[in-house]
Amino acid sequence: AQSVTQLDSHVSVSEGTPVLLRCNYSSSYSPSLFWYVQHPNKGLQLLLKYTSAATLVKGINGFEAEFKKSETSFHLTKPSAHMSDAAEYFCVVSGSNQGGKLIFGQGTELSVKP
Amino acid sequence: DAGVTQSPTHLIKTRGQQVTLRCSPKSGHDTVSWYQQALGQGPQFIFQYYEEEERQRGNFPDRFSGHQFPNYSSELNVNALLLGDSALYLCASSRPGLVTNTGELFFGEGSRLTVL
Numbered sequence: 001a002q003s004v005t006q007l008d009s010h011v012s013v014s015e016g017t018p019v020l021l022r023c024n025y026s027s028s029y030s031p032s033l034f035w036y037v038q039h040p041n042k043g044l045q046l047l048l049k050y051t052s053a054a055t056l057v058k059g060i061n062g063f064e065a066e067f068k069k070s071e072t073s074f075h076l077t078k079p080s081a082h083m084s085d086a087a088e089y090f091c092v093v094s095g096s097n098q099g100g101k102l103i104f105g106q107g108t109e110l111s112v113k114p
Numbered sequence: 115d116a117g118v119t120q121s122p123t124h125l126i127k128t129r130g131q132q133v134t135l136r137c138s139p140k141s142g143h144d145t146v147s148w149y150q151q152a153l154g155q156g157p158q159f160i161f162q163y164y165e166e167e168e169r170q171r172g173n174f175p176d177r178f179s180g181h182q183f184p185n186y187s188s189e190l191n192v193n194a195l196l197l198g199d200s201a202l203y204l205c206a207s208s209r210p211g212l213v214t215n216t217g218e219l220f221f222g223e224g225s226r227l228t229v230l
Binding site: 034036041042043044045046049090101102103104105106107 | 117118147149154155156157158159162170172204206218219221222223224
């Protein structure tokens with residue numbers, strides 16, 4: 001069975017400092033992994049995805065994530081936080097090899113202090 | 115190009131009632147999935163429709179049912195509402211090619227259901 005665990009429910013950083021949101025996954029087959037962001041009163045938006053190509057994945061708005069099979073991790077990073085990055089972030093694994101069924105983590109709320 | 119649109123945006127029901135939520139997928143998308151997001155939780159997969167048939171289903175009771183129309187739009191129906199059904203219901207659409215499609219979903223902004 002597929003699952004993801006987000007290790008922090010809330011992360012607070014200062015503007016201009018690095019962001020690290022941690023995610024571990026479990027999958028019985030080669031996984032597709034995603035990070036989605038949810039701003040208040042907005043729909044979920046895909047930040048980036050890993051689908052067995054390069055292990056370092058670059059996404060929108062300066063975010064990137066590294067797939068580490070040996071550690072079953074897919075942590076999200078950004079070198080310098082911006083106030084507009086404040087949102088809820090979800091680590092997601094594909095729940096089947098048929099597509100469409102995504103399994104979401106519990107979410108990490110990112111706060112950015114001025 | 116309109117994205118995924120959902121209606122209504124908010125609604126209030128009482129226990130035991132029935133509700134229907136609607137979704138229009140992004141142009142060019144033929145697969146629609148529904149998710150339930152309880153307050154403070156990640157979304158949970160309810161089911162997926164492709165070619166007007168339910169193709170995958172999550173761990174939700176039969177009170178949750180759906181339909182997909184020839185124009186790819188979809189409805190989510192919930193019968194005999196419980197207090198615990200209060201949540202944000204998200205619709206997501208994806209590109210053609212169900213079997214090989216393990217990629218991105220495009221989400222609507224959701225329908226927020228409150229059950230009193």
